[in-house]
Amino acid sequence: MPSQTENRKQDHIQICLEKNVQARHATNGFEDVFFVHKALPEIEKDKINLSTVAFNHNFSAPLIVGAMTGGTPKAMKINAVIAEAVEEMGLGMGVGSQRVAIEDPKLEKTFSIVREKAPTAFLIANIGCPQLVQGYGVKEAKTAVDMIEADALAIHLNPLQEVVQPEGETNYTGALEKIGEIAKALDIPVIVKETGAGVAAEEAKMLENVGVAGIDVAGVGGTSWAAVEYHRAKETQDESCQRFGEVFWDWGIPTAVSVAEVTQSVDLTIIASGGVRTGIEVAKTITLGADLSSLTTPILRPATKDVKEVKKTLELIIEELRNTMFLIGADSIQKLKKTPIVLVGKTAEWLRMRGFHPELYARRKKGKHT
Numbered sequence: 493m494p495s496q497t498e499n500r501k502q503d504h505i506q507i508c509l510e511k512n513v514q515a516r517h518a519t520n521g522f523e524d525v526f527f528v529h530k531a532l533p534e535i536e537k538d539k540i541n542l543s544t545v546a547f548n549h550n551f552s553a554p555l556i557v558g559a560m561t562g563g564t565p566k567a568m569k570i571n572a573v574i575a576e577a578v579e580e581m582g583l584g585m586g587v588g589s590q591r592v593a594i595e596d597p598k599l600e601k602t603f604s605i606v607r608e609k610a611p612t613a614f615l616i617a618n619i620g621c622p623q624l625v626q627g628y629g630v631k632e633a634k635t636a637v638d639m640i641e642a643d644a645l646a647i648h649l650n651p652l653q654e655v656v657q658p659e660g661e662t663n664y665t666g667a668l669e670k671i672g673e674i675a676k677a678l679d680i681p682v683i684v685k686e687t688g689a690g691v692a693a694e695e696a697k698m699l700e701n702v703g704v705a706g707i708d709v710a711g712v713g714g715t716s717w718a719a720v721e722y723h724r725a726k727e728t729q730d731e732s733c734q735r736f737g738e739v740f741w742d743w744g745i746p747t748a749v750s751v752a753e754v755t756q757s758v759d760l761t762i763i764a765s766g767g768v769r770t771g772i773e774v775a776k777t778i779t780l781g782a783d784l785s786s787l788t789t790p791i792l793r794p795a796t797k798d799v800k801e802v803k804k805t806l807e808l809i810i811e812e813l814r815n816t817m818f819l820i821g822a823d824s825i826q827k828l829k830k831t832p833i834v835l836v837g838k839t840a841e842w843l844r845m846r847g848f849h850p851e852l853y854a855r856r857k858k859g860k861h862t
């Protein structure tokens with residue numbers, strides 16, 4: 493019989509495929525981030541170099557597929573398809589929470605398939621913060637890493653999801669200390685990732701102080717876990733959780749804001765995610781200071797089909813990134829990072845209110861850091 497966690501994971505995939513789980517009124521903030529178009533780019537589009545190095549690994553473009561799944565036969569197929577695509581393209585991917593397979597080793601194959609299909613791609617193992625509070629430690633973290641021969645371990649933070657689901661695990665006491673213990677014990681980078689509500693400067697600094705190597709901000713503006721739980725609650729006629737899902741649907745820090753706050757506060761490798769949907773937005777995340785961008789939900793449907801569909805989706809995003817770089821005259825990721833941008837509206841206002849300086853991005857000279 494499938495466990496409660498396996499059923500829940502299956503529900504999540506089904507809901508994300510069939511229902512609207514994207515932010516409704518909140519936006520990812522990238523509409524406030526403008527490149528200054530260059531009518532004279534003075535570069536050749538075909539010579540643009542998208543390759544980059546992050547976590548000491550070479551990526552053909554600054555793009556990974558976010559943590560999604562594992563634990564069921566359908567999940568295994570999704571993982572296998574994404575892994576094959578990112579291997580062929582020189583990108584990376586995260587697997588979903590490995591708790592199910594740590595608790596039931598029969599399910600390991602649904603995760604380990606990714607290393608079989610992707611012998612050289614950057615693969616990120618995944619465990620959840622609530623499990624750390626409940627007793628998971630270095631041993632379980634190593635089990636997750638070994639299971640997929642991971643290049644990095646992600647510890648996910650999902651307090652929003654936990655407050656809107658009936659079986660929510662709402663104790664985060666001591667989580668930071670546990671994260672620090674794991675970061676010190678592992679010989680691969682530990683990344684702390686949100687799941688759609690963003691990371692603020694204060695938490696980023698706390699995470700840097702305990703020794704994590706990277707942060708995936710996963711801000712609001714894309715997939716909403718309150719929305720996913722709203723749909724689950726509706727099906728089970730759980731009126732209070734349905735209401736919480738509705739009320740907290742758009743909760744969180746917009747992705748653009750979170751990337752700016754975090755990159756201005758810590759010296760870590762930063763992954764930008766949460767509603768990143770186009771190559772223009774990928775370019776904006778890099779110019780705001782991120783090292784990699786990550787997309788999750790846009791890859792789910794193609795991954796239920798085949799490798800070709802996943803590659804097609806990722807190739808379009810990469811071509812949009814290349815087009816953007818052409819239009820701003822940036823022929824490498826290094827140059828993209830230093831390109832001036834204009835921040836307006838709520839994003840600029842938020843940053844100013846919180847003591848950051850949005851105008852620095854516009855004053856930046858190509859070739860110089862702000």
Ligand SMILES: Cc1cc2nc3c(=O)[nH]c(=O)nc-3n(C[C@H](O)[C@H](O)[C@H](O)COP(=O)(O)O)c2cc1C
Nearest residue numbers: 558559560588589648687710714715766767788789
């Ligand atoms: C079906 C599904 C399952 C997910 N499962 C996990 C998970 O197990 N662990 C995790 O860290 N993030 C998980 N996520 C969150 C994503 O990695 C990502 O942070 C979030 O969806 C925001 O990115 P997006 O707007 O591009 O979808 C999941 C997302 C989806 C859509």
